[in-house]
Amino acid sequence: MVWNELAVAAFAVIGAAIAMIGGGLGPAIGQGYAAGKGVEAVGRQPEAQSKIMTTMLLGQAVAETTGIYSLVVALLLLGIVNRIL
Template structure:
């Protein structure tokens, strides 16, 4: 029984590490592209700085929320693993 539990814990930890790594890859690339495009637009039209920055910050917050959602799911897998509870109950 403990052998099964250790494999579940090990698998969950590896899945969590891979999940957070892959899960923040997309938002990281998206944030980099958004900032690059904003700087390009700012270089072309410096008078639009206020509107551009406001829109950029709202967009970056939306992109960052994807990484935060990924983190929340990973924390649930690590600390409140439903599969581990199922095995411990003898299911």
């Protein structure tokens, strides 16, 4: 019985790590790409800076939601570990 609980705890920790790696890496790459393209667009059309900045920030906020969801999943998995141990 103890082995099963430890196995569940170990897999929950591994799952939390995978959730944070997968959920943190994607938004980071996407936001960096969006920021780079936003700066590029402002360089081409400086007069449209406010519209470009607004659109870019909105896109980055939407991209960040996957990172937040993965953080919630990781915290829930670590809560399972805390309850088991």
